[in-house]
Amino acid sequence: MVTKHLSRIYTALIFVFLYAPIVVLIIFSFNDSKSRGNWNGFTIKWYIELFKNKEILRSLYYTLIIAITSSLVSTIMGTFAAIGIYDMKGFTKKFALNLNYLPVLNPDIVTAVSFMVLFKMAKLELGIITIILAHITFCTPYVILSVLPKLKQMNKHLAEAALDLGATPFYAIRKVIIPQIMPGIVTGALLAFTLSIDDFVISFFTAGKGVSNLSIMIYSMARRGINPVINALSTLMFLTLMGLLLIIYKRSEKEEEKAIEK
Amino acid sequence: MAKVHTIDLINLSKKFGEDLVLDNMNLYIRQNEFLTLLGPSGCGKTTTLRIIGGFENPTEGKVVFEGNDITGLPPYLRQINTVFQRYALFPHLNVFENIAFGLKIKKKSNEEIKKKVTQMLELVNLAGFEKRNIESLSGGQQQRIAIARALVNEPKVLLLDEPLGALDLKLRKEMQIELKKMQQSVGITFIYVTHDQEEALTMSDTVVVMDKGKIQQIGTPIDIYNEPQNRFVAQFIGESNILDGIMEKDFKVWFLSKEFICVDKGFDKDEKVDVVIRPEDVEIVEEDKAQLMGIVKNVLFKGVHYEMEVQTNDYTWKIHSTIMKDAGSYVGLRIVPDNIHVMRKEK
CATH class of the missing domain: 3.40.50.300 (P-loop containing nucleotide triphosphate hydrolases)
Structure with a gap:
C-alpha cells in the first residue's frame, strides 16, 4: 500500500516537473499585468493585442507558407523515396536506410550551420526560399520513416498484380500502391508540417534578414524585453502543436490496431 | 511448318x-x-x-x-x-x-x-x-x-x-x-x-x-x-515401394533374392535397377499362391482401404489392401508382372 502511494506521488511529481513551465506560461498569458511575478486578474487582452500586431501576423503567414510548402514537397519526395528504398535489396537498402537516419539524428545546430554554409557557397541569398529548402530537407527523412512501414505491411504481390493486368509501373504506383500506403503518407505529411512549425534553430540560421517565422519572432521579442504577448503566442503555438501531435498519435494507434487485427 | x-x-x-x-x-x-x-x-x-x-x-x-x-x-x-x-x-x-x-x-x-x-x-x-x-x-x-x-x-x-x-x-x-x-x-x-x-x-x-x-x-x-x-518421381508421386534390383534379361528382374516376371525390356544384362511397386499393387494372398511371405507389422484403417506394413526377409512393404489382416499375422504377397515397374538407376 505504502509503496503504491509513493509511486503515485512520484509519478505526479514528475508530471508537475515536466509540465510546470508550460502551465505557468499558459496561466500568465491570461495575467492582467506586465510583470511576470504578480497575478493581477484574468484578461485576454494579450491575445487581442497579438492579433493586432502586424509583425506577428506576418510571421504567422510566413510560418504557414513555409510549413505547407515544405510538408507538401517533402511528402511527395519522401513517398517516392520510400517506394524506391522498399524496392531495393541487400546492402543498397541498408545503406539507403542508414543514410536516411543520419539527418534525423544529426544535432539541429549542425544541420543549421551546414545549411547556412551551403547556401552561402551556392550564392543563394538567405530568405524564404532557403528556409523552405532547408525545411524540405529535414522533413523528408521523417516522411520516409512513416511511409516505409505501410509498404512493408502491404501484400508484396499487389504491385505485381497491377503490372500483370497491364498497368505501367507509374500507373501501378498511382492506382494501387499509393492508395494502400495513404495512411502512412498522411501521417508523414502531418509530421512534416508539425516539425516545420516547431523548428527554430534551422530556420534561424537560414532565414536571413527580412523573413521571420513565429519561432524566430518569439525569440527576437524575448530579446527585446518582457512582453506578455509572447506568452499568448507561445500558448497558441503549444496548443497547435499538441493538437497536431495528438492527431498523429491517434492515427498511428489506429493503424497498429488494424495491423494486429490482420 | x-x-x-x-x-x-x-x-x-x-x-x-x-x-x-x-x-x-x-x-x-x-x-x-x-x-x-x-x-x-x-x-x-x-x-x-x-x-x-x-x-x-x-x-x-x-x-x-x-x-x-x-x-x-x-x-x-x-x-x-x-x-x-x-x-x-x-x-x-x-x-x-x-x-x-x-x-x-x-x-x-x-x-x-x-x-x-x-x-x-x-x-x-x-x-x-x-x-x-x-x-x-x-x-x-x-x-x-x-x-x-x-x-x-x-x-x-x-x-x-x-x-x-x-x-x-x-x-x-x-x-x-x-x-x-x-x-x-x-x-x-x-x-x-x-x-x-x-x-x-x-x-x-x-x-x-x-x-x-x-x-x-x-x-x-x-x-x-x-x-x-x-x-524421385516415384517417391514424390503417390506412395511407393522402391527396391534395388538386377535386370537379368528382358522381362526378368531379380530382387529380394527372387526372380520376378515383368513387362520391361531393353536393359543391359545384369544392369542394376530400381524396382517400383505401388502399395495398392501388392496383393495379399494365401500361402500357396504367394511369391513372398511376410509378417504384418501394423495396420491402419483409412476408410477405403487398410494401410499395412508387412515385413518380408529384408524389406518392409507398404501395402494398401481392402483385406483386413491383424498385426502379427503371417501373410502371402503377390505382384502381377504388369505392376512391377523397372527404372534405370540415376547416375
Missing part, C-alpha cells in the same frame, strides 16, 4: 546470387493445355512461372510466346495473366473495380466493362457480388474473384501460383473440379504450380515434375503415376 507452341522455354537458367534455381530447363506448352509444374518447395516451379509472367528475368535462356521471343518484356506488355498465391486482390477497390482493373487500363467503354464483369462473375458463380468489399469475402470467394480478374482480360495463357493452397480440403476439391471446367469452357492455356501431387494428377493434361531446378519427368498424369522415370 510445325504448329507453333503457345510457349517455349529454351535453355532457361536462373541464379539468385550463387544459387542455381533453374538449371537449363527446356519445355514447350501447347495451346489449350492444362500444364502443371509439380515439385517440392524450392524446386524452381514458382521461379519458372514468374519468368513466364515477366516478374523475373532468366539469367540465361529464352522465353518464346507464339514464336516471338518475349524474354525481358515487362509483364504489362505480355498477353499473360496471373492468379497469385494469396490472390493479391486490391483491398481498396470493391469486387467490380478489381475485375474491371485490367479493362479500364485497356480503355474499354463503360458498357463493355460492365457486361464483361457481369459475365465473369457468373462464370465464377458470384453473380451479384459487384459492390462487395474484398475484405468481407471468404477465402474461396476471393479466390474466384482473383480468377475472374485475370480471365476477364482474355489472356492467351493463365498462370496460377498454388491458387488453392490457402483453402481447406473440401473447398479445394470443389475448386479443382471448377477450375478444370473453367479451363475447358474458356479454352485457354493454364500453367499451374503446385506441390500437391493429387491436385496435379486430378486436373492436368500434362504434369511436369521438377526437383532442384531440373525437370525430372514430363507426361500425362497416368504416365507419371504408372511409369515414373526415376526414384
